Amino acid sequence: MTTTHEFWLAGRRATGDAEFEVHHSYDGSLVGKVSVPTDAQVEEAVDAAVTVAPALAATPAHVRATALDHVARRLTERTEEIARLITAENGKPIKWARGEVGRAASVFRWAAEEARRTNGETMRLDTDPGGVGRFAVVRRFPRGVVLGIAPFNFPLNLVAHKVAPAIAVGAPIILKPAPATPLSALVLGEILAETELPAGSWSVLPVPNEKMPALVQDPRLPVISFTGSDKVGYQIMDSVPRKHVTLELGGNAAAVVLADWSSEADLEWAATRIAMFANYQGGQSCISVQRVIADATVYDALVEKVVAKVRAQVTGDPSADATDVGPLVDENAAKRVESWVDDAVAKGAKVLVGGTRDGAAYAPTVLAELPEDAILATAEVFGPVLSLHRVDSTDEAFAAVNDSKFGLQAGVFTHDLQTAFRAHQVLEVGGVVIGDAPSYRADQMPYGGVKDSGVGREGVKYAMGDFTYEKVLVLTGLDL
Incomplete structure (x- = not known):
């Protein structure tokens, strides 16, 4: 009883x-x-x-x-x-x-x-x-x-x-x-x-x-x-x-990977952190990675690593110590994520991994070529889904981050101190994390956003x- x-x-x-x-x-x-x-x-x-x-x-x-x-x-x-x-x-x-x-x-x-x-x-x-x-x-x-x-x-x-x-x-x-x-x-x-x-x-x-x-x-x-x-x-x-x-x-947090973040070790770290924090909590975090914005010079190598890392995420029983990604909070939440991914695919997005639902669980998913008119391009997915975007410059990358009604946090993978301070100045978010995913939060630091965040x-x-x-x-x- x-x-x-x-x-x-x-x-x-x-x-x-x-x-x-x-x-x-x-x-x-x-x-x-x-x-x-x-x-x-x-x-x-x-x-x-x-x-x-x-x-x-x-x-x-x-x-x-x-x-x-x-x-x-x-x-x-x-x-x-x-x-x-x-x-x-x-x-x-x-x-x-x-x-x-x-x-x-x-x-x-x-x-x-x-x-x-x-x-x-x-x-x-x-x-x-x-x-x-x-x-x-x-x-x-x-x-x-x-x-x-x-x-x-x-x-x-x-x-x-x-x-x-x-x-x-x-x-x-x-x-x-x-x-x-x-x-x-x-x-x-x-x-x-x-x-x-x-x-x-x-x-x-x-x-x-x-x-x-x-x-x-x-x-x-x-x-x-x-x-x-x-x-x-x-x-x-x-x-x-x-x-x-x-x-x-809410948010639709972006992880920006710039041209200087190009060594094998750099890309391995970025892919690991992106895959982990696009899917932790089942993606049900306001600062989970939803968008990956990568310079064209590192895009292809990064995509390969991100897909591999996402594929390696252990899904299943959340009570098991080895599980990385459990179910969403309920089946309706998973059905909503499924409908948004289906909408993106119908409009031209490509599923590189995932894209399936099993009850309240939605598989860790990576999308490429996400069209601008897809729901996922502007809304907060609150699920284990990330999209990949190629850009040709730092200016274009930062503009892409700001092209959102949300502004909670952003992650910028760069070694350049000037670029880090520039990101802090120009990105329209409440927090900028350098060298890591946007999902980092220390509980004593000020946490919140601008715009609709x-x-x-x-x-x-x-x-x-x-x-x-x-x-x-x-x-x-x-x-x-």
């Missing part, structure tokens, strides 16, 4: 009057049942968060830091258990699930450190005659309760990127996990319940998507942190123009900035 998982209402376990099932995308087995909060319970969680907000904001830094350290430690201690849960609810290969737990632990560790060292700043104001005797202290204070809306692709780490910064700044958070993958967030709630954070500081509410508009528009929740599709993200922003909304949205930044310190506002204290009549 499968146990129904309780949710977390203002820091305590609770059950509602309905439930839904979570199934394993690899074999369809039932992973668990999850209780759904009632409207009254959601109201109770919001009211508790609003009530506790002043006390939580005034909590000493050491209290918040100690709680965050505890979460980091317990995640590390329970790594294998939680990784197995992520694989079961998400279909992510266990090797990547273990890495996700490790990253989430580091997010909470970084948050604990930032909570201890966030001191604000001071400034003397007598730089002008009217400021003689005046001195300013600038501190940051929570904007209010945070509504965190998390996606399915990183069901623990992207939850951590909302919860940890909120706790670090002393802002209560209402967390809404993705319906497909709520179990990891509920385990995080279990760990948070072991801390001494005041009741109401956090809730984990598996609210159905159709009931979210009321929460989004609730004036008592002035900050919304959303990670997901650009369509939904901008619908949220447009519906609440007076709220502080941060959006981490969103607004605001994740990365603990930077999210803390989004969750707070500056307040100035001016002292007068001082002998400076």
Whole structure:
């Protein structure tokens, strides 16, 4: 008999009057049942968060830091258990699930450190005659309760990127996990319940998507942190123009391989990284490699290596240590990827490897000669599919990167320092990775995009900035 998982209402376990099932995308087995909060319970969680907000904001830094350290430690201690849960609810290969737990632990560790060292700043104001005797202290204070809306692709780490910064700044958070993958967030709630954070500081509410508009528009929740599709993200922003909304949205990340990246070792490294990060997480990452833009002088040799590396990706049971690529989150996701590839082929693209679906799994796929009018040429595939493009110069390569409505991250394989700085200047993205795929992310660095890839930044310190506002204290009549 499968146990129904309780949710977390203002820091305590609770059950509602309905439930839904979570199934394993690899074999369809039932992973668990999850209780759904009632409207009254959601109201109770919001009211508790609003009530506790002043006390939580005034909590000493050491209290918040100690709680965050505890979460980091317990995640590390329970790594294998939680990784197995992520694989079961998400279909992510266990090797990547273990890495996700490790990253989430580091997010909470970084948050604990930032909570201890966030001191604000001071400034003397007598730089002008009217400021003689005046001195300013600038501190940051929570904007209010945070509504965190998390996606399915990183069901623990992207939850951590909302919860940890909120706790670090002393802002209560209402967390809404993705319906497909709520179990990891509920385990995080279990760990948070072991801390001494005041009741109401956090809730984990598996609210159905159709009931979210009321929460989004609730004036008592002035900050919304959303990670997901650009369509939904901008619908949220447009519906609440007076709220502080941060959006981490999609991408169609490009890996650029320039002419100077031409040795056998260079191309072997580029092909290895491209193949790995076009397919890790089943391609269900906002910064997975979707486009490879290669200089004509290295294109043919690179293509041969990329195809071989993609063909070598081990697919199958995500619980097996050797598996590189598991299923997508569900069969509908795989069918959508299949339809987009079919559309590209019908319009003239050539499949060099892959191009087949088996249930919720889609084979790692490489396309060449992708026509501009194919859906895959402009949209985010969110699946294990990459396309290869030949260019004749660095200018053409960078223009191709920018020829997109998205702008999250780009990878540029070059040894030239001037080219690296030029890429940083001209590429319309939130991050440029030199000598590697665009899929690299350190959890303490600012992470986010431009154009339709969103607004605001994740990365603990930077999210803390989004969750707070500056307040100035001016002292007068001082002998400076």
